[in-house]
Amino acid sequence: MNTRHTIRALVAGTALSLSGFAAHAQDTKVSFVLDWAWQAMHGPFLIALDKGYYEDEGLDVTIDRGFGSGDTISKVASGAYDIGFAEGTGLFKFNTDNPEERVIQVMVINDQSPTGVISMADAGISEPGDLIGKKISATQNEATVLTWPVVAKLHDLDPEGVEFLFVEPNLRDAMVLQGQANATFGFATTTVLNMVGTGLDLDEIGYTTFAEWGLKPYSSGILIKASYAEEHPEVVKGFVKATMKGLIEMLEDPEEGLALLKKREPLVDAEVEAARWELAKELSIVTPDVIENGISEVDPERFATAARQIAEAYGITLTPESENYFDPSFLPPLEDRRVPDAAK
Structure with a gap:
């Protein structure tokens, strides 16, 4: 060239x-x-x-x-x-x-939202009625706490039938792992994997969402x-x-x-x-x-x-x-x- x-x-x-x-x-x-x-x-x-x-x-x-x-x-x-x-x-x-x-x-x-109820699998929580009489670790004024009465109403349950143990967000999972609470409310995609991160197998953890219980935003x-x-x-x-x-x-x-x-x-x-x-x-x-x-x-x-x-x-x-x-x-x-x- x-x-x-x-x-x-x-x-x-x-x-x-x-x-x-x-x-x-x-x-x-x-x-x-x-x-x-x-x-x-x-x-x-x-x-x-x-x-x-x-x-x-x-x-x-x-x-x-x-x-x-x-x-x-x-x-x-x-x-x-x-x-x-x-x-x-x-x-x-x-x-x-x-x-x-x-x-x-x-x-x-x-x-659908992954928000719902997370517990140990042996807690026997699979339906809304299973929560009645249980202790739930949660953060005050969080969306899951505010929407629980709606879920309860859908299933003819008394929303006051659960006992909330209000703690900081970083303590909710620990209370379930330590047996101080029967379950916690939160994002399953966060809480379940947090629990897996502590050494639990996935099949040791129970989870269900409010969407499965009829609240489907x-x-x-x-x-x-x-x-x-x-x-x-x-x-x-x-x-x-x-x-x-x-x-x-x-x-x-x-x-x-x-x-x-x-x-x-x-x-x-x-x-x-x-x-x-x-x-x-x-x-x-x-x-x-x-x-x-x-x-x-x-x-x-x-x-x-x-x-x-x-x-x-x-x-x-x-x-x-x-x-x-x-x-x-x-x-x-x-x-x-x-x-x-x-x-x-």
């Missing part, structure tokens, strides 16, 4: 490189906050980030750990973060108290301030599309997501997180409704019923229709939201 051709090739290559740099520089920056410290549930986001699915949608996404769903909702509402991943039932009270800062859910990942997912969604619809749509791809791949084969989790947070126990993912799939993500209808396919009647139940628990008045809290318009087509056969 002569000198003139060499210069032309270099100029062309530089132009292409600059073009790519310019396109990347124009990506919209999106700040994303999780519900808690890094866990297996966050694998889909890491897959979408690592494989460039967010970048493919023109998004430059940064992800930070969270400090509880309530905190995440507040941070999204204030504009401290653009998008959050959190428990959707928290929106009922938040939006009632803060109508001008309304936050909506645009993608449901946990079709849609649970954790992607939350966005309503005004942000109105102002940046393409950003929201792209984020949801990329996240859905990451979730589908995590359901097909969780190994990649778990490896990325370990890389992001080296202190996590890989075996515990693998078990946590399987439990989350069982209790929350791959439910019969999701297998039949697709991921994030919200039934308005189920939503309204659960909203009224939650409103009763919190003593608030709200408009329970799903459109006040959930907007499905940002979701990809249903064919892109089907559960892969490998996950069923």
Whole structure:
């Protein structure tokens, strides 16, 4: 190649490189906050980030750990973060108290909440009536304590029939392990794996969810301030599309997501997180409704019923229709939201 051709090739290559740099520089920056410290549930986001699915949608996404769903909702509402991943039932009270800062859910990942009752397997707790006369370790004013009367009412039980032992969150599990409480209320995907981490086998632990007992609100997912969604619809749509791809791949084969989790947070126990993912799939993500209808396919009647139940628990008045809290318009087509056969 002569000198003139060499210069032309270099100029062309530089132009292409600059073009790519310019396109990347124009990506919209999106700040994303999780519900808690890094866990297996966050694998889909890491897959979408690592494989460039967010970048493919023109998004430059940064992800930070969270400090509880309530905190995440507040941070999204204030504009401290653009998008959050959190428990959707928290929106009922938040939006009632803060109508001008309304936050909506645009993608449901946990079709059912893993919140419920965790005990030793030999405690014999499998039905709501089994709790009557039992001691329950719990944290005062936590969602599970507030919703217990609703569960009790569904089964014609006296909610005062249990004795709550109110302690700090970090002591709840220990009270069950030490025999001071018969059971505890909490996220099974957290508490069960905490117990496994102490050396127990999974079959030594009993757990059931409030969803199995009839309280079936849609649970954790992607939350966005309503005004942000109105102002940046393409950003929201792209984020949801990329996240859905990451979730589908995590359901097909969780190994990649778990490896990325370990890389992001080296202190996590890989075996515990693998078990946590399987439990989350069982209790929350791959439910019969999701297998039949697709991921994030919200039934308005189920939503309204659960909203009224939650409103009763919190003593608030709200408009329970799903459109006040959930907007499905940002979701990809249903064919892109089907559960892969490998996950069923």
